[in-house]
Amino acid sequence: xxxxxxxxxxxxxxxxxxxxxxxxxxxxxxxxxxxxxxxxxxxxxxxxxxxxxxxxxxxxxxxxxxxxxxxxxxxxxxxxxxxxxxxxxxxxxxxxxxxxxxxxxxxxxxxxxxxxxxxxxxxxxxxxxxxxxxxxxxxxxxxxxxxxxxxxxxxxxxxxxxxxxxxxxxxxxxxxxxxxxxxxxxxxxxxxxxxxxxxxxxxxxxxxxxxxxxxxxxxxxxxxxxxxxxxxxxxxxxxxxxxxxxxxxxxxxxxxxxxxxxxxxxxxxxxxxxxxxxxxxxxxxxxxxxxxxxxxxxxxxxxxxxxxxxxxxxxxxxxxxxxxxxxxxxxxxxxxxxxx
Numbered sequence: 001x002x003x004x005x006x007x008x009x010x011x012x013x014x015x016x017x018x019x020x021x022x023x024x025x026x027x028x029x030x031x032x033x034x035x036x037x038x039x040x041x042x043x044x045x046x047x048x049x050x051x052x053x054x055x056x057x058x059x060x061x062x063x064x065x066x067x068x069x070x071x072x073x074x075x076x077x078x079x080x081x082x083x084x085x086x087x088x089x090x091x092x093x094x095x096x097x098x099x100x101x102x103x104x105x106x107x108x109x110x111x112x113x114x115x116x117x118x119x120x121x122x123x124x125x126x127x128x129x130x131x132x133x134x135x136x137x138x139x140x141x142x143x144x145x146x147x148x149x150x151x152x153x154x155x156x157x158x159x160x161x162x163x164x165x166x167x168x169x170x171x172x173x174x175x176x177x178x179x180x181x182x183x184x185x186x187x188x189x190x191x192x193x194x195x196x197x198x199x200x201x202x203x204x205x206x207x208x209x210x211x212x213x214x215x216x217x218x219x220x221x222x223x224x225x226x227x228x229x230x231x232x233x234x235x236x237x238x239x240x241x242x243x244x245x246x247x248x249x250x251x252x253x254x255x256x257x258x259x260x261x262x263x264x265x266x267x268x269x270x271x272x273x274x275x276x277x278x279x280x281x282x283x284x285x286x287x288x289x290x291x292x293x294x295x296x297x298x299x300x301x302x303x304x305x306x307x308x309x310x311x312x313x314x315x316x317x318x319x320x321x322x323x324x325x326x327x328x329x330x331x332x333x334x335x336x337x338x339x340x
Contacts, residue, residue: 068127266293
């Protein structure tokens with residue numbers, strides 16, 4: 001299955017802190033252009049840049065901002081003057097989150113350590129100015145509260161190969177799901193969608209794999225025996241099928257937010273190898289098993305055993321694997337599985 005959305009001309013749509021694309025909007029008049037975002041990921045993306053601090057009317061350059069007070073409800077203030085911008089930022093963040101929801105974003109990349117955009121470990125100062133605990137930036141907090149299933153990450157963490165691969169996989173999964181839902185699918189369509197995603201889910205969370213399988217099991221029976229399905233379910237995504245879609249989408253994105261591990265990837269690879277055990281001779285089976293074992297031990301990246309598996313998929317064309325998203329969850333040009 002192609003990692004891109006169903007409509008070939010449609011790009012992934014990502015929100016992003018404007019400074020990460022090279023916009024000179026930071027407090028010091030500079031930017032923090034990120035080469036991975038602009039050069040590597042950029043060709044596949046339609047960016048939706050946002051700078052909350054500029055958008056609430058602050059100048060460039062400007063006095064630095066900081067979070068102060070209680071980490072559970074920090075205030076956003078101007079460091080030099082003490083002016084409190086909390087309410088202004090919260091109003092903007094809520095309005096912007098509502099606007100972004102209508103745009104159908106597939107993910108968002110935020111600027112690390114920013115008192116407005118930081119997603120993790122943003123420093124919260126005590127009233128005496130001494131650095132204290134950590135929280136989220138005010139804009140980031142509202143964003144994740146209003147859009148709980150949206151894949152969101154900081155650019156600083158994307159330097160970690162495993163985090164980068166996981167985030168981009170979630171982004172392309174979100175795009176597939178949105179494209180699927182927009183086609184007004186019926187119950188049988190959801191069964192087929194799940195069949196294509198299930199090994200990708202298994203690599204992240206066996207628990208969610210089971211829960212999602214149970215969720216669609218009844219729909220599969222209804223699709224095979226339409227007389228057993230309620231009329232509302234056969235008409236499309238109205239209740240109760242609409243509720244099932246909502247539940248599935250939330251569980252699907254929740255599953256992919258669980259970090260895939262070498263052990264779970266290796267288990268999926270072994271499952272895939274089982275499809276070829278009759279076609280391969282003893283030497284070829286041993287070669288594949290050795291590569292999977294070497295990957296499990298951390299001696300080779302995921303791309304090594306996976307390349308051999310994909311070769312056998314093309315060669316033997318097992319029907320159950322032709323559409324498995326796990327084999328190509330994102331464009332090969334990104335080379336994300338070369339490093340995990």
